[in-house]
Amino acid sequence: MSAPAATVAALAKGLAAGDFSSVELTRSYLDRIQAAQPGLNAFITVTAEAALAEAAAADAARAAGKAGALTGVPLAHKDIFCTEGVLTTCGSKMLANFVSPYDATVVSGLRRSGTVMLGKLNMDEFAMGSSNETSYFGPVCNPWNVAMVPGGSSGGSAAAVAARLVPAATATDTGGSIRQPAALCGVTGIKPTYGRVSRYGMIAFASSLDQAGLITVSAEDAALLLGPMSGFDPKDSTSVESPVPDYTRTLGDSLEGMTIGIVKEFFDKGLDADCESRIRDAMRVYEKLGATFREVSCPNLPLSVPTYYVVAPAECSSNLARFDGVRFGYRCESPKNLTDLYMRSRGEGFGAEVKRRIMTGTYVLSAGYYDAYYLKAQRVRQLISADFARAFSEVDLLLGPTSPTPAFAIGAKSDDPITMYLNDIYTIGANLAGLPGMSLPCGFVGGLPVGLQLIGPHFSEARMLNAAHRYQLETDWHLQLPAAFA
Numbered sequence: 001m002s003a004p005a006a007t008v009a010a011l012a013k014g015l016a017a018g019d020f021s022s023v024e025l026t027r028s029y030l031d032r033i034q035a036a037q038p039g040l041n042a043f044i045t046v047t048a049e050a051a052l053a054e055a056a057a058a059d060a061a062r063a064a065g066k067a068g069a070l071t072g073v074p075l076a077h078k079d080i081f082c083t084e085g086v087l088t089t090c091g092s093k094m095l096a097n098f099v100s101p102y103d104a105t106v107v108s109g110l111r112r113s114g115t116v117m118l119g120k121l122n123m124d125e126f127a128m129g130s131s132n133e134t135s136y137f138g139p140v141c142n143p144w145n146v147a148m149v150p151g152g153s154s155g156g157s158a159a160a161v162a163a164r165l166v167p168a169a170t171a172t173d174t175g176g177s178i179r180q181p182a183a184l185c186g187v188t189g190i191k192p193t194y195g196r197v198s199r200y201g202m203i204a205f206a207s208s209l210d211q212a213g214l215i216t217v218s219a220e221d222a223a224l225l226l227g228p229m230s231g232f233d234p235k236d237s238t239s240v241e242s243p244v245p246d247y248t249r250t251l252g253d254s255l256e257g258m259t260i261g262i263v264k265e266f267f268d269k270g271l272d273a274d275c276e277s278r279i280r281d282a283m284r285v286y287e288k289l290g291a292t293f294r295e296v297s298c299p300n301l302p303l304s305v306p307t308y309y310v311v312a313p314a315e316c317s318s319n320l321a322r323f324d325g326v327r328f329g330y331r332c333e334s335p336k337n338l339t340d341l342y343m344r345s346r347g348e349g350f351g352a353e354v355k356r357r358i359m360t361g362t363y364v365l366s367a368g369y370y371d372a373y374y375l376k377a378q379r380v381r382q383l384i385s386a387d388f389a390r391a392f393s394e395v396d397l398l399l400g401p402t403s404p405t406p407a408f409a410i411g412a413k414s415d416d417p418i419t420m421y422l423n424d425i426y427t428i429g430a431n432l433a434g435l436p437g438m439s440l441p442c443g444f445v446g447g448l449p450v451g452l453q454l455i456g457p458h459f460s461e462a463r464m465l466n467a468a469h470r471y472q473l474e475t476d477w478h479l480q481l482p483a484a485f486a
């Protein structure tokens, strides 16, 4: 079989038609992973043997007439999702030896649908980062230019899909970690509505913002995979009890009569002029498809980065308190006493960015500063949500850039946290408001991909995927491959 440069939809068809077996398919992806790993570092763990066993089981299920739509399709998980019996590191030294005793709900849902797990993907430590440079396991390189970052924190997921080392990958998005790396790697990313997908078994960063989603080649592939990982889960009190639609059913619906909002603040300043022109090209495609545009204003949205950098560190400082050297993961050598055990285990186990967040979070939650920072940030968060609600009373979806620039060089921003934080200026708003968002490839600047962002009202995934799919029927940016991986 030739290089598997196909979509999940095409692979599922090929498997159903008997053009190839899941074992053959899995083997060819494992070969691609092995060849690319030294150059890209997209994986933390490759589960080759288990993958081939799962693939053989998928082939047997198909032979017995028990195959579903996704039976035998390979994929990989961001290393933030717990996987039973498999190393789950969250990109940290703290969990470098942690083997999970259970599967995350996302993992078990996709397993039940018959998919085959190829391994665990590299990521920023505890999902804190926008460049995949904070991973304890080393940076991931962008397949379009290995001197560039792939974005983060789901950099491994995005790079692996872009280089077609996997046809699809799970990912998570707390402030943009699905959409921004998808944009920088020229692939499709979807962050569903907060509560749509269970967070059980997904290692927590900032619980009121974290959401699981997907990085895929196409919107159609995202629609195929989102169903099996979505829905109410009694093990996650924030998962929402509302029926999961068949996201594939409405993919082809007409966009005639759709009103798309252009958020004025997204185009005010800071957006690279060439990136802006790719976004404007995409708007013309939507016009051709029957959509009309209206400018909307979200005046509080420019406050989303400072708001996020109070709320997210506050929640992370609390979530990461569990890593104390006693119960999980890393423990320092020969502690002198309990305090020494706590201090050195955490001091040695966490990287610099994680420590920066924990310290900021502890500070903003402290008795003297709670009102000035945390409470105020929560209030601004409400104002940002209200801005979006007002916008969605006038328009069906919002459209804008995913990221202010294409991929930047590895090392270019790693010493300057504020510049790094500004990468997520267009994505964080959706997390603060719990809204679903997508990034779609919409062209190139200087040989690097540019991402188009769609944001929808709560639980509008079906409509958003429909709008994305129709765009992808008119364009082929999402089907472009980096030369080195074609």
Ligand code: GLN
Pocket (backbone or CB within 6 Å): 127, 128, 129, 130, 152, 153, 172, 173, 174, 175, 176, 177, 178, 205, 312, 424
């Ligand atoms: N880049 C953002 C951060 O570092 C978002 C991360 C994420 O979405 N997990 O917090």
